[in-house]
Amino acid sequence: MKKQTKTTFSRRGFIRTSALAGGGMLIGFNFLTACKDEVKPPVDIANLNFNDFNAYIKIADNGYVTIFSPNPEIGQGVKTSMPMIVAEELDVPWEHVHVEQAGLDTDNYRGQVAGGSQSIRQNWDVLRQTGATAKQMLVNAAAAKWQIDASEVSAKNGIITSKSGKTLGYGDVVKEAAALEVPENVPLKEPKHFKIIGNDALNVDLDKIVTGKPLFGLDYKKDGMHIASVMRPPSFGQTLKDFDDTESRKITGVTDVFQFGDKIAVLAKNTWSAVKGKKALKANWEDNALESTEKHDELLLGLLNSSEGDVRREDGDVDKAFAEADQIIDRIYESPFLPHNCMEPMNFYADVTSEKVQLAGPIQTPEGTANRVANLLDLAPEEIEVELTRMGGGFGRRLYGDFALEAAEISSKAGKPIKLVYSREDDMNAGIFRPAIKYRISASLKDGKVTGYKLKEAAINSNMYGLIPNFFPAGAIPNLKIESANYKSNITTGAWRAPYTNFLAFAEQSFFDEVAEALNQDAVQLRLDLLDNVDEGADDRIQYSASRMKEVIKLAAEKGDWNNTPDGIYKGFSAYYSHNTHVAEVAEISIQNGMPKVERVTAAVDCGIVINPTGANNQVVGGVLDGIGHAMYGDFTFEAGKPSASNFDTYRLIRMNETPKVAVHFIDSEIAPTGLGEPGLPPAGGAVANAIKAATGKRLLKQPFTKYLAETESEVKG
Amino acid sequence: MPVYNLMVNGKSLSVEAESDTPLLWVLRDELNLVGTKFGCGIGQCGACTVHIDGTATRSCLLQISSLEEAKITTIEGLSEDGTHPVQVAWKEHDVPQCGYCQAGQIMTAASFLNSNAAPSQSEIRDAMSGNLCRCASYNRIEKAVADAAEKIA
Numbered sequence: 001m002k003k004q005t006k007t008t009f010s011r012r013g014f015i016r017t018s019a020l021a022g023g024g025m026l027i028g029f030n031f032l033t034a035c036k037d038e039v040k041p042p043v044d045i046a047n048l049n050f051n052d053f054n055a056y057i058k059i060a061d062n063g064y065v066t067i068f069s070p071n072p073e074i075g076q077g078v079k080t081s082m083p084m085i086v087a088e089e090l091d092v093p094w095e096h097v098h099v100e101q102a103g104l105d106t107d108n109y110r111g112q113v114a115g116g117s118q119s120i121r122q123n124w125d126v127l128r129q130t131g132a133t134a135k136q137m138l139v140n141a142a143a144a145k146w147q148i149d150a151s152e153v154s155a156k157n158g159i160i161t162s163k164s165g166k167t168l169g170y171g172d173v174v175k176e177a178a179a180l181e182v183p184e185n186v187p188l189k190e191p192k193h194f195k196i197i198g199n200d201a202l203n204v205d206l207d208k209i210v211t212g213k214p215l216f217g218l219d220y221k222k223d224g225m226h227i228a229s230v231m232r233p234p235s236f237g238q239t240l241k242d243f244d245d246t247e248s249r250k251i252t253g254v255t256d257v258f259q260f261g262d263k264i265a266v267l268a269k270n271t272w273s274a275v276k277g278k279k280a281l282k283a284n285w286e287d288n289a290l291e292s293t294e295k296h297d298e299l300l301l302g303l304l305n306s307s308e309g310d311v312r313r314e315d316g317d318v319d320k321a322f323a324e325a326d327q328i329i330d331r332i333y334e335s336p337f338l339p340h341n342c343m344e345p346m347n348f349y350a351d352v353t354s355e356k357v358q359l360a361g362p363i364q365t366p367e368g369t370a371n372r373v374a375n376l377l378d379l380a381p382e383e384i385e386v387e388l389t390r391m392g393g394g395f396g397r398r399l400y401g402d403f404a405l406e407a408a409e410i411s412s413k414a415g416k417p418i419k420l421v422y423s424r425e426d427d428m429n430a431g432i433f434r435p436a437i438k439y440r441i442s443a444s445l446k447d448g449k450v451t452g453y454k455l456k457e458a459a460i461n462s463n464m465y466g467l468i469p470n471f472f473p474a475g476a477i478p479n480l481k482i483e484s485a486n487y488k489s490n491i492t493t494g495a496w497r498a499p500y501t502n503f504l505a506f507a508e509q510s511f512f513d514e515v516a517e518a519l520n521q522d523a524v525q526l527r528l529d530l531l532d533n534v535d536e537g538a539d540d541r542i543q544y545s546a547s548r549m550k551e552v553i554k555l556a557a558e559k560g561d562w563n564n565t566p567d568g569i570y571k572g573f574s575a576y577y578s579h580n581t582h583v584a585e586v587a588e589i590s591i592q593n594g595m596p597k598v599e600r601v602t603a604a605v606d607c608g609i610v611i612n613p614t615g616a617n618n619q620v621v622g623g624v625l626d627g628i629g630h631a632m633y634g635d636f637t638f639e640a641g642k643p644s645a646s647n648f649d650t651y652r653l654i655r656m657n658e659t660p661k662v663a664v665h666f667i668d669s670e671i672a673p674t675g676l677g678e679p680g681l682p683p684a685g686g687a688v689a690n691a692i693k694a695a696t697g698k699r700l701l702k703q704p705f706t707k708y709l710a711e712t713e714s715e716v717k718g
Numbered sequence: 719m720p721v722y723n724l725m726v727n728g729k730s731l732s733v734e735a736e737s738d739t740p741l742l743w744v745l746r747d748e749l750n751l752v753g754t755k756f757g758c759g760i761g762q763c764g765a766c767t768v769h770i771d772g773t774a775t776r777s778c779l780l781q782i783s784s785l786e787e788a789k790i791t792t793i794e795g796l797s798e799d800g801t802h803p804v805q806v807a808w809k810e811h812d813v814p815q816c817g818y819c820q821a822g823q824i825m826t827a828a829s830f831l832n833s834n835a836a837p838s839q840s841e842i843r844d845a846m847s848g849n850l851c852r853c854a855s856y857n858r859i860e861k862a863v864a865d866a867a868e869k870i871a
Contacts, residue, residue, distance in 0.1 A: 074816060075815035075816025206814065209820050210800055211799075212753015221752075252719065252736055270739075271747055272739045275759075341852055393816045424759055614812045622815055623854075656843050656860060657844055
């Protein structure tokens, strides 16, 4: 067996081409992997099964290009931006490109996931090389046709030109190109020559979205499909004792009712009958361990104040720094659980028969989910087919295939194709929440400098992932200790847009504001000074770039006019690196009727090369507003295992009349791109909290701000 | 099951449904008009917004039995080919992120601009505040509504 070196692609395995029976050329390629040598491309586009490659480009005889976008689309825009990268290197007019959502390849894929803002970053090189390789093959085919050397041939905008001025369209040579050897070491464009990348491309599904065409999981239909609704224990820690389905079965349209695990499925011919059938169920629940927010608060504060915990990073000698300090600042920051609240409630289609398993719907992790369904049904993963639909939001919730597993189990038990549909109440209460987390942060100050920094995290169920302890201020403060501890709850938790950093950034960026105040220093200058301490490259665990961070801080301060504050406006600053992207934000607020109103946010972002400026701007603006909304209003607590809210009458999401204007400025860069689905969100809460402090003198230590401000109303008004 | 005669997007249709079925589910399940979205079922999010006799209404709260005389317009019937000024403005501003709530946003905006052709910014913000967008595409929605108003005028 040949061993592959880490740094080179086995191009032979990574790209294959084939002539299509119906005309045109098909290019299959694998993301991330050099993959197996024996992979064969399918020969008929109509019968693509995606078993060998995970992405395809079809070039038709007329030169038009279809790009099958492999990564799930949850609103982060990759269905537009990933094909743009291919089209750039292939050098075709963007108007000649048609994008289709690809299905799942359970065999070879290692990254067909929407999560962690990684789609663009991980696939940048592969997408470029694939486009460039295809272009080179077209050039080679034209050169052969003209019987000249390929070096005398160039291609641009879908047209191949010889030095002597002869031209051919891509479509004229696709058949010949498909039969050629796949070339190696194809040159890529220099960023300054990009024509598609860096220019606005509208969302590829825009027309369908604004005219209401079926796109989403909830729109998915198959003949003979029944709708399933599920009754789950109303509280975490409850199990099903018994139930009476007499009234439920009387509802017109209800076709079946049965128990699976501690849940009850109601099947019906349509959604409304399923809803009514579920409502008519009478179930009795057994109380086991019922947990409450009050208890969690006690437990997490207990952990923060105990010696329990894992050290995640330790530099220098924090104890000595604290012992020698002139001043110590010590604060605790607290966050609630949060539900994801994708606008499209969870749903999934499943048809489980003895011959096959067909799944379809909105899922951020098609491969992992197929594997879990296979495991549940005792089948091989390749027997599971997953069709991907557009998703009405993800935010982490659709990383978890729990709803797909439920759908498969119900279909298997019922012996019918079914679509499981969550009500909003199911969606908000079925679990997998952003965990409630508390941070204790302290700093030692001496001679006008920060000499030591301690951060401890106490969280429900799990802790910050491995890279986070190496985010700022690691490397910027000589004596530093990051610890974490958790309490295992029966309330299910998971990733929520910018996991951990969505609250950690608020805590730290509020804390540094307070440090700046204690040192009588400007908040922006303090951050720049701290970043000056970083010896870049000296510690390869450090995730952020101090120089890139300083650039976004300076740009945000400049564009947000940090040094000038008009009457009645108060500003707050925040800067945070997450998901490989550096962001700084200036929030401006006013006080209206004793409460803060966020007027404007200015964000500066370094995500490397910006693929699609309109999409990139949309992601950052949305992330900022989402971050402000949840910091201001997001409240979700438990009493006796039961969530405090179950629909939008009791759970407050930010609405248009509460939104500030967000201005986004990108650093002009030729560095490989990183993601944008998440990084705009983490700094927003801190920027607003610091502006509220500037306006009211009040330091916010808990989210949501509205609740915390109301609890301390007299102080705010004072 | 009772049969109801409905006027949807300019066509008369008859539908068999239980009398308490919300219009939302009649549209989605029986008439295959899935552009109208389910978001909350209690009239709080606006994803299911349609026009009843030209006025934006939450279809999740509207029983089919009350609609026999009504003129129902859904996103599919707002224009023949996606060229209603609000739809055009939505495209020009590249508004959607995930896109799920947008049909409801567009229907709210179109009805609002019918009743107020020259809205102020704060009138737009108030009028659109009944529609939730978890992606928070609100800045662009606001601009698109203002632009659509100019297109109509």
